Amino acid sequence: MKNPFARYLLQKLVWYILAFFVAVSLNFILPRLIPGNPVAVIVNQMATGGVQSDTLERLYSTYMKEFGLDKPLYVQYFNYLRNILHLNLGTSFMLYPGKVKDLIGRALPWTIGLQVPAILSGWILGNLLGAFSAYKGGKFDSVAFTLSLVFSNIPYYCLAIVFLYLLAVRFGIFPVGGGYSFGTVPTLSWRFITDAIHHYILPYLSMVLVAIGGQAIGMREMSIYELTSDYVNYAKNLGIRDERIIRYVFKNAMLPQITGLAISFGTMMGGALVTESVFSYPGVGSLLFTAIRQSDYPLIQGCTLIITVAVLTANFLVEIAYGFIDPRIRAVQLGER
Amino acid sequence: MKDIIILLFRSKRFIVGFVLFLGVLSFALIGPVVNPKNPFQMVGGLFSPPSDKFILGTDNLGRDVFTQLMYGTRTSLLIGCTAGVIATSIGVTIGSIAGYKGGIVEEILMGITNVFITIPSIVILILLSIAIKTRSAIVMGLVIGITAWPWTARAVRAQTSSLKTREHIDIARITGFSSLEMIIWEILPYMFSYIFMAFILQFSGGILNEATLSMLGLGPFQTVSLGVMLHWALLWEAVRTGAWWAFIPPVICLSMTTFSLMSMNSGMDEVFNPRLRRS
């Protein structure tokens, strides 16, 4: 491969595919560690709900076939992989015969629509705040830093619960949950969109504020670190003005922050899912919440898989962008060191 | 050592965090001793607000919220601590071996670490939690611990790598210490502050992870924790009903705990990383 950047790309791609395989394998193996036959358990649970016995029979055999639980483990594994590549994520237990794929497909846009803007805007605003705070120092810095410290260490869902209670239940400014008003049908009308935005604000705020806090702290630390480096001192010695030096520092401090962005997608996921549940927001989080309650294993597995894929993809994209921006990375690939 | 402690107590952030944490800790430890009621006992009306009889009211099943809070905080702290100890131990072991040995050992260990950093830990946590039969507090701590180590491993490896180049290492190596002895006696002592800070981070993270898992419904069986309290609140619509006493107290406890730990950490960072000090 002549083009060094293409080499970098390929390297990263191989790595991520490997990670994906590990994740998929874990996704496959772990639930199968449940002792006993999960299908029997589920079917029994349904029996107590007063379902007809011949329906139960059909359910049982369908599931056994789908799961292939009668076949040896490695065959199950290959079946699983094959299914995934065909985007067949199985059938839900509780919403039978709803396909997992469809359920997740409906929920995913809501999750992406909430999390991606929240993480991105939190990152941008947080970095700006952190850098500015480092530069300004003094009172501004103390206040901003303390606030950031407080906000970044409150779990999103705690903030979410507080917001929901205060602003929605108590003071009625915002709706009490859901992605849109109960009973309305999602259309592309202006009315629907404003309604959706109204429902969007609280979950968005809960996440963004915490994200800003976290980023600000990291960026501030990086900026302070950079502000005391040798190259800053040298530039000052040559009489270069502060504004220009700030630009140097910001650029250099940003680079590790980009890696931080990639990582945020993964670490924020847990809290984001719960935040969705708190607001009954129709995303993957609420889906997962109900799936766990109903022990709907195919749905749970489908959700975890999709979450993993989403995070890995986000990571991958950010790593590529990073490779573009940092000349040192490009140099390593170009083999100049 | 004494100077370090004196310095730490000069840091405002550390003191704030430390005091808050002590408060939470005493509440969790002393509370149940002084007030040995059963958090699962139904003692009052459903969702009744705070009164003289019940300081924090009752939940949807008529159980005393205040008692739940005490026991819940204790459980959360226990799980967090267990997770912290396990994650830190694994992380330090893997990180120091990788950093010290270098070469192919480092590549392999770091490769594994990186894979587990990239895969979102919540996913592994969910999958593990539904797979295990009994979910006691300790087991949960264990599960969280074995998914949280990669960060510590990476950080410890970086530190070990740079410590490795110091002169006293070469001298010790010439005197014939084995790799294990080298790591334990010559490298780890210098990283003590670092490891301690890593533990605090893991402790805090463990508490958060437990809360997240519990809120999703994967919490410990037959036990009350802060996360479990919030789960119940979610499940039984405490928020929408306005029964603030069922969820605001656990929210406050949870936030205070994580905040105090991170504040301590921030204070320690200031003291141990002089470059970050602004004079």
Add this chain to the structure above:
Amino acid sequence: MGNLLTAVNLRAYYRTVQGEEIKAVDDVSIEVREGEVLGIAGESGCGKSTLASVLAFTVIPPLYVVSGEVRANGTNILALDRETLRREIKGKYISIVPQGAMNSLNPTLRIRNFVVDVLKEHFPEISKEEALQRARERFEALSLPPRILDAYPHQLSGGMKQRTVTVISTLLNPKVLIADEPTSALDVSSQKIVIKLLVELLRRQIIKSVVFITHELPLLRHFADRIAIMYAGKIVEVGPMEDIIFNPLHPYSKLLMSSVLVPEKGIKSKKIEAIPGVPPNLKNPPPGCRFHPRCPSYIEGVCNTAVPPLIEIKPNHKISCFLYGGKDGES
């Protein structure tokens, strides 16, 4: 040939978090003359780098200038405000090639962009192309390949980086160039090239004088006009190079010279002596003459009671030692 820079009773201390003072530069008076190469030599920790920082106005906490003046053209530069310092002095009158020049270049900036920044800062009216052209000419004139300008710092070798930093530091034709250990991290052949560069800069009158700070005395043999020996934050002897190297007078200078290995004629017959003891603690320096605990010519009651003043025992040769006078205020 006047003095370009005169330091008068300079004291610069480090203040620790615990409130202690480390007296890194303690009552130093020295002048830098036009056209000369002044070498400042001493062991690690003697305060020479701190002195360099003060002379170059890179004093950042925890380092503080406690008292004293640095005069140029009659004005005390230390008293000037920040903005004037930045516009008139830094880089233009006094410039520094810092210790560890390797790390002084911004890793994410191409050399040429940094150079343009420096030039445009001080000559805002010139265009980017003009600035680049000037830079190219300067680099070529000093035998540096112009390809350096297009590179990132990590693409250059250590010696290359050192030379680049040296050239950049002199872009504005400063009168005084302070070189803080410019050759410490380099191999011998790179060292030679760097020194040749400094000589060339002087020859072409791009700079008017050099203050060369080092702990490697042999380097000064071929390069310096005057040498000042520092010990524990003070200057103990300063004089012409030949005197200091071949005929040192201060007990410390003598020990320093005899502890140095130089591949020259007659070296085999010389004995190498290590200096006994350890450098003093600058938090609580020994009373009186700082060197007295390790001095073979120590006089009880004299050397430990008062600090010997720096007196001129010969024209152009000053020394701080009671063996040569200075007792009871004689000069």
